[in-house]
Amino acid sequence: MLSIRNPKDFWAGILFIALGIFTITMGANYTLGTAARMGPGYFPRILGILLVMLGAAIAANGLRVKGEAIPPWNWRATLVVLGSVILFGYIVEKVGVAFSTVFLIVGASAASHEFRPIESVISGIFFAALAVGVFVIGLSLQLPIWPQFGH
Amino acid sequence: MELISHLVTGFSVALTPLNLLHALIGCLLGTLIGVLPGIGPVATIAMLLPTTYALQPVSALIMLAGIYYGAQYGGSTTAVLLNMPGESSSVVTCLDGHQMARRGQAGAALAIAALGSFFAGTVATMIVAGVAMPLSEIALKFGPAEYFSLMVLGLIGAVVLASGSLIKAIAMIITGLLMGIVGTDVNSGVQRFAFGVPELSDGIGITGVAMGLFGFAEIIINLESKEKRQLVTNKVKGLWLTKEQFQKAWPAVLRGTGLGSILGILPGGGAMLSSFASYTVEKKLSKTPEEFGKGAIAGVAGPESANNAGAQTSFIPLLTLGIPENAVMAMMVGAMTIHNIQPGPQVMTSNPQLFWGLIASMWIGNLMLVILNLPLIGMWIKLLTVPYRLLYPAILLFCSIGVYTVNNTSMDVMMTAFFGFLGVLFVKLGCEPAPLLLGFVLGPMMEENLRRALLLSRGDPTVFLTRPISAFMLAMAVFLILIIALPNIRKTREVAFTEDT
Numbered sequence: 274m275l276s277i278r279n280p281k282d283f284w285a286g287i288l289f290i291a292l293g294i295f296t297i298t299m300g301a302n303y304t305l306g307t308a309a310r311m312g313p314g315y316f317p318r319i320l321g322i323l324l325v326m327l328g329a330a331i332a333a334n335g336l337r338v339k340g341e342a343i344p345p346w347n348w349r350a351t352l353v354v355l356g357s358v359i360l361f362g363y364i365v366e367k368v369g370v371a372f373s374t375v376f377l378i379v380g381a382s383a384a385s386h387e388f389r390p391i392e393s394v395i396s397g398i399f400f401a402a403l404a405v406g407v408f409v410i411g412l413s414l415q416l417p418i419w420p421q422f423g424h
Numbered sequence: 425m426e427l428i429s430h431l432v433t434g435f436s437v438a439l440t441p442l443n444l445l446h447a448l449i450g451c452l453l454g455t456l457i458g459v460l461p462g463i464g465p466v467a468t469i470a471m472l473l474p475t476t477y478a479l480q481p482v483s484a485l486i487m488l489a490g491i492y493y494g495a496q497y498g499g500s501t502t503a504v505l506l507n508m509p510g511e512s513s514s515v516v517t518c519l520d521g522h523q524m525a526r527r528g529q530a531g532a533a534l535a536i537a538a539l540g541s542f543f544a545g546t547v548a549t550m551i552v553a554g555v556a557m558p559l560s561e562i563a564l565k566f567g568p569a570e571y572f573s574l575m576v577l578g579l580i581g582a583v584v585l586a587s588g589s590l591i592k593a594i595a596m597i598i599t600g601l602l603m604g605i606v607g608t609d610v611n612s613g614v615q616r617f618a619f620g621v622p623e624l625s626d627g628i629g630i631t632g633v634a635m636g637l638f639g640f641a642e643i644i645i646n647l648e649s650k651e652k653r654q655l656v657t658n659k660v661k662g663l664w665l666t667k668e669q670f671q672k673a674w675p676a677v678l679r680g681t682g683l684g685s686i687l688g689i690l691p692g693g694g695a696m697l698s699s700f701a702s703y704t705v706e707k708k709l710s711k712t713p714e715e716f717g718k719g720a721i722a723g724v725a726g727p728e729s730a731n732n733a734g735a736q737t738s739f740i741p742l743l744t745l746g747i748p749e750n751a752v753m754a755m756m757v758g759a760m761t762i763h764n765i766q767p768g769p770q771v772m773t774s775n776p777q778l779f780w781g782l783i784a785s786m787w788i789g790n791l792m793l794v795i796l797n798l799p800l801i802g803m804w805i806k807l808l809t810v811p812y813r814l815l816y817p818a819i820l821l822f823c824s825i826g827v828y829t830v831n832n833t834s835m836d837v838m839m840t841a842f843f844g845f846l847g848v849l850f851v852k853l854g855c856e857p858a859p860l861l862l863g864f865v866l867g868p869m870m871e872e873n874l875r876r877a878l879l880l881s882r883g884d885p886t887v888f889l890t891r892p893i894s895a896f897m898l899a900m901a902v903f904l905i906l907i908i909a910l911p912n913i914r915k916t917r918e919v920a921f922t923e924d925t
Contacts, residue, residue, distance in 0.1 A: 288853065320598050324595060328595060334591070362835075377824065
């Protein structure tokens with residue numbers, strides 16, 4: 274009976290196998306060429322095959338040798354932090370540096386278990402002023418400070 | 425002597441007021457970011473890389489070198505005062521440095537770290553200058569087959585000497601190589617793995633990858649742990665050593681410098697391996713090994729000197745062969761590429777000003793750190809008292825703006841977030857991100873050399889074995905893997921990396 278003795282290795286192996294298969298299927302559209310005249314598909318194909326082989330070995334290891342469990346994942350922190358960054362990237366050109374910064378700072382602060390809403394707003398305003406001063410005015414970065422209407 | 429005239433050229437470049445200023449700014453910024461808990465040199469360089477875009481290549485590299493040394497030193501400060509290593513090479517410094525701080529000797533620990541690093545940096549810079557020329561001359565004779573095999577050896581060496589699972593690390597390298605070739609294929613013009621995203625046609629930017637994997641992921645992992653960090657600041661006074669401390673420390677500094685200089689040249693070497701090795705050596709040689717882990721000054725002096733020497737000599741493979749041997753050097757390749765410099769043996773002849781200017785600035789950077797950090801230590805301590813809940817959103821902000829400025833596109837910010845997610849996933853699955861970054865910068869070079877080698881041999885793959893230098897390097901790579909695969913040595917390797925941490 275097969276059981277997953279080392280979840281870290283097993284799932285890492287599965288991840289690499291998936292990535293390898295993805296590479297090989299995606300790369301099937303690119304010309305392979307010959308060894309002497311390598312096409313754009315040649316090198317990725319080699320890497321894809323290697324990745325599948327290594328992934329299989331890692332996953333097999335995860336079935337064979339006992340090892341650590343995958344540590345619990347704090348999804349909230351991950352989503353809140355990365356979500357704030359993505360939001361920032363999404364709105365900064367339209368809404369401007371000032372408000373985007375406040376959103377990013379307050380949003381990201383919420384990921385901490387020590388979150389203090391009022392403090393984070395103050396910090397957001399402080400860093401918004403700093404970001405505008407340093408990046409937009411100081412380094413003349415091509416970004417608006419305030420929201421852009423009609424664009 | 426030729427070397428002296430080269431060094432004169434170097435210093436005449438590095439000592440211009442403008443370049444001195446850039447070295448100074450680099451050291452300051454590097455320390456400022458490096459001192460932040462949980463931010464290592466790779467993330468620091470990634471964050472600050474955009475600040476160098478507007479500069480001339482020489483100034484930019486000088487500033488980056490300053491950033492690197494500053495980040496290293498900042499990491500040591502955090503390790504001593506907070507018991508929180510910002511980078512893997514400071515892990516060792518935490519052991520005895522933090523214990524010294526608790527016993528009221530933080531000043532001495534920080535002073536010996538600075539002085540030891542400066543001494544080690546001076547010696548290692550001379551080694552870099554001396555070894556660079558002959559090595560470049562050899563490297564210039566390399567053909568594509570030799571280069572390909574050298575990269576294989578470099579990559580394998582890098583993971584063999586690093587900690588963690590070997591096979592996972594190799595899989596991470598391959599993943600990195602794949603990410604490296606995303607974008608337009610130089611030979612056929614075909615868009616590879618770009619998914620129709622126009623921003624991907626130029627390839628994935630190294631700043632986003634490094635910031636995501638090393639910066640964002642680290643922040644998220646830090647947020648998961650709820651333990652309180654203990655800051656020892658009230659006892660930092662008297663940044664000097666007693667005579668007795670000095671006598672205990674200087675032999676360790678000498679040994680650390682020697683060890684670090686040698687280990688730094690090896691693939692996968694550099695700062696981390698050097699500091700671990702030095703700590704083990706000092707503990708073995710000590711007459712009072714029981715003091716180690718409880719605040720032995722030799723346990724700070726040796727590793728700190730070794731990691732700085734290693735950090736310095738790890739530039740040798742990069743500057744002479746064009747091959748980065750660790751994640752920090754991979755960042756340097758990324759930086760040089762952005763400034764249109766292809767790292768490799770030709771830099772020394774085609775751009776001597778840049779090459780020798782960089783070497784001279786290494787020494788100047790080290791000197792600046794001593795001058796800057798001893799008096800400025802109070803300021804860095806203040807920064808450490810700022811709670812993490814206020815620091816990390818600011819780090820995220822500067823990363824996001826920084827990565828936006830690379831190409832002035834929002835897409836890059838989103839991609840960085842994606843790499844942040846990948847970084848957390850890799851940590852959870854026990855996969856080290858450093859080999860990925862190495863593979864990432866070497867991807868295009870490796871493909872190009874493989875292509876050329878096989879073109880010259882008319883498709884005959886034995887070319888890698890029939891050319892003696894190439895065959896030797898591949899044999900070395902296989903040998904390294906075999907050593908690790910042997911159970912006995914594997915056991916000692918595991919011990920060496922888990923002991924005392």
